[in-house]
Amino acid sequence: MRISFCLLFLLTGFLALGQTKVGGLVTDSNGEEVAFANVLFKNSTEGTITNDNGRFYLESESDYDTLLVSFVGYATREIVLERRVNLQMEIVLEEGEQLDEVILYVGKQSKKNNPAIDILRKIWAKKRINGLKMFDQYQYDEYEKVEFDLNTIDSALMQSKVFRGLEFMFEDLDTSRITGKTYLPIFINEKITKVQGDNKMALERRDVLGNKNSGFSNNQAIIAFVQDLYSEYDIYNNYLKFFDKSFTSPLSRTGVDTYNYVLSDSAYIDNKWCYNIIYYPRRKNELTFKGDFWVNDTTFAISKINLQVTKSANINWVKEIYIEQDFEVLSDSVFLLKRDYMLSDFAFSKKESSRGVYGKRTTVYDNYLFNRELPRSFYKNESDPFDPRIFERDSIFWEQNRLEALNKDETGIYKLLDTLRTVPKFRTYYNIASILGSGYIEIDKWNLDIGDIYSIFGYNDAEGIRLRGGARTYFGQNDPWRLEGYMAYGFMDKRFKYGISGKWLLDRKNRLIISGGNRRDVEQLGISLTTTTDVLGRSIASSAVFTVGQNDRLTNINLSTLNIEAEPLTNFRLRFGGSFRTLRSALPDAFSLDYIDPDAPGGISSEIKQFELATTLIYSPGKRTIGYGVERRDINNDYSTLFLQYTQGLRGFLESDFDYQRLQFSYNQPWQVGGFGRLYSTVEVGKTFGEVPLGLLNVIPGNQTLFSIYNTFPNLDFYEFVTDTYASVHLEHNFNGRLFSRLPLIRKWNLREIVGIRGAWGSLSDANIALSAPANIPLQAPDDQIYWEYSFGVGNIFKIFRIDFNFRGNYLDNPDARAFSITGAFGIHF
Secondary structure, three states: OOOOHHHHHHHHHHHOOOOEEEEEEEEEOOOOEOOOOEEEEOOOOOEEEOOOOOEEEEEEOOOOOEEEEEOOOEOOEEEEOOOOEEEEEEEEEOEOOOOOOOOOOOOOOOOOOOHHHHHHHHHHHHHHHOHHHHOOEEEEEEEEEEEEEEEOOOHHHHOOHHHOOOHHHHHOOEEOOOOOOEEEEEEEEEEEEEEEEEOOOOEEEEEEEEEEEEOOOOOHHHHHHHHHHOOOOOOOOOEEEEOOEEEEOOOOOOHHHOEEEEEEEEEEEOOEEEEEEEEEEOOOOOOOEEEEEEEEOOOOOEEEEEEEEOOOOOOOOEEEEEEEEEEEEEOOOEEEEEEEEEEEEEEOOOOOOOOEEEEEEEEEEEEEEEOOOOOHHHHHOOOOOOOHHHHHOOHHHHHHHOOOOOOHHHHHHHHHHHHHOOOHHHHHHHHHHHHHHHOEEEEHHHOEEEEOHHHOEEEEOOOEEEEEEEEEEOOOOOOOEEEEEEEEEEOOOOEEEEEEEEEEEEEOOOOEEEEEEEEEEEEOOOOOOOOOOOOOOOOHHHOOOOEOOOOOOOEEEEEEEEEEEEEEEOOEEEEEEEEEEEEEEOOOOOOOOOEEOOOOHHHEEOEEEEEEEEEEEEEOOOOOEEOOOOOOEEOOOOOOEEEEEEEEEOOOHHHOOOOEEEEEEEEEEEEEOHHHOEEEEEEEEEEEEOOOOHHHOEEOOEOOEOEOOOOOEOOOOOOOOEEOEEEEEEEEEEOOOOOHHHOOOOHHHOOEEEEEEEEEEEEOOHHHHHHOOOOOOOOOOOOOOOEEEEEEEEEEEOOOEEEEEEEEOOOOOOOOOOOEEEEEEEOOOO
16 A cells, blocks of 8 residues: 555654654754754753754653753753644754853863763762672673664655555554654564673673564574674773774763763752763764763762764764663662663765664663572573574563563564565565675575675686686575585686585584585685685685786695584684695696605606695684574674694605694784774794695785785785795774874765784795705795885775775895785775
8 A cells, every 4th residue: 555645644643642753953043053952851851962963853752842952152942842743943042141150161171170071080980880790690681672674764765666566565654763764664683681690700691582583584694784783882881882883982081082071950860869961072073972961979870871973973874873771770879771772874875865774772671680699600501592492482472571562563573574575576675685695596495595696707817717606505594504516617728617515513512513525626825824625715816807917826726625623612613624635736837836756757746645634723702603503604703713723744645745744823803992993913823844845835925916805915926935934913903084084174085094014924944945946936935034014095985995005115126026016995894
């Protein structure tokens, strides 16, 4: 049924019964917008702050007849509301008079003699003894609801060709109480968790009791995106992380240098006297909030707070971020988080009229209990969050355990999505989005995915133009086993290549997995210091359409692997496996892998056959995943990874050629440097004991592509440095626009500055040099001095592109050494 604007207005009027809605623009007497003005229903604590453009929207379930609008330096306006719904209001503030014993704060606020900052200092002093931290042990119930909605629904959208045949979707529209825009719910996820913790032992156990979703419930990529999107945060922390960015908290110790604070009001909240403090940023284009908070006058605990990201903040694809937190008073002095609400408006543009998608998360906390001591062993036996029964709870369970009932629109989402799945047009839209997101074309009747589509086309000097097609089994996102394979054809070498792999989850609790496969292909080895055992992977250097210099140091590889892996402790993986590989140059005239072999005709061999046994330990503290099948998906990227591998080459087994031992270690760590962005760091060391030819040595990873690839050296050619002992360091810091935001001429472009420095040292024994003497490339290690490079980059160009300017620090006398290069990258980033 098609809904006209007339019907929408009638519906809005009907739903507005028992509500008060206001919205509009606040300006001064000169017509200039007044940003961060305080808008409040009289005789209440319900209010909001105008945005950067002076606009506001506010609604309440209660009836109010008067609106107060104020800002420091202006006289307060008291406006009588003649109707329950008052939109498109135009409110003019006049400059106020300075009264006796009243200090008016205008624009930038002084840090001295400011009562708001005096209160802030007391918040800092008390924050470590507020809330759950006051008790030795604690437990509570947590109910989380995540919802996605299409917003800014108007008649033009409903009547467009895109939604022709889907008009019934718009029968249940509602209006956001934060922005005043109409929206249509399209996804909801509910989760109930029992949380128990011990502050003395610094341990916490979270048992998921129920999990339910609709909409894109079978799309693990979307679920993982949602999980990462709404990570946990604490308003008392100095920085709050959203969308991979660190925003300065208004309660931060660095807040006084970032925000203006104004003591605005005082009132009773839950029979406790509280102060109201308004805050807004001192500078534009930084990752900051605006809003206000209520703080108790004796405990200096936060009673209520709202945070709204300023529109000028350097963040992409997000037009609005709005956060509310309410705390309840337990006994006389304990304030505990009761409700946490967050709304994000995702859109291509930050213009007021642009359409987008709301992402909303509501978390409710209740049933607090304290000082119930449990043994340490209790916290180590966390329940299985992927138990299928958790995802199959019936309606009675949800009715009894929800801490906040679903409203009419939220209840209707489950029914709406069930209906949409039967509509061919919606299925088409969903399939297109799924293909672009995952790279695979789903064929449900065969339980098969075709892809990935992003690997179809490639080019290199050995194969020329290359086409590749693949497929994988896919019964569902939590399959206990999976088969995957591909075939490829090179039009220059006129040869077919293939890869096939399989993996099987034997034990879900300990993540016991057996896997294996075989690959025959052309590969650019030496793109990483760790030898690949991935039978399906392929580096970008093997297929780059455009490269710098000659990209002819390619290898024909025939690789077979068999591995067993377990995760005995959370995020600690132990892997043991064997591999057999045959290596031969793909272009022997340009790049030879020949080595001295007394048993070969002529004393020289061009092919390496090698069997290896490898034991690998991988520890990723802080890593979060989703799923319980043989393949899981990461849902965060802020964790460190420690990698340790011991490899034993066995001569004679399966005609293997060499005996050797190799020990390798790497440590990857992202560092959030407060409001100064994120630093990525990697340290790698390794050594090979024994004599091995060029094809088994460790190559310092060069990069002859035009892409910026982390952990490679963009001014280094492939195989320019070869080692059997090595150490390397990579540091890359993204300031997220912190510096550019201070430059008036380019501030509005929201560019982001990136700097990097990297170095490598290595050595190569005389015995290994002599063994590969027949090779036709020079064998050199950076042993005289540490090889190093540095780079300066500009990111977020048109929100998508990044350009890096790379400089070589030394070894400039090497043949064809590249002292300078330009590389780039593109992608969707917040």
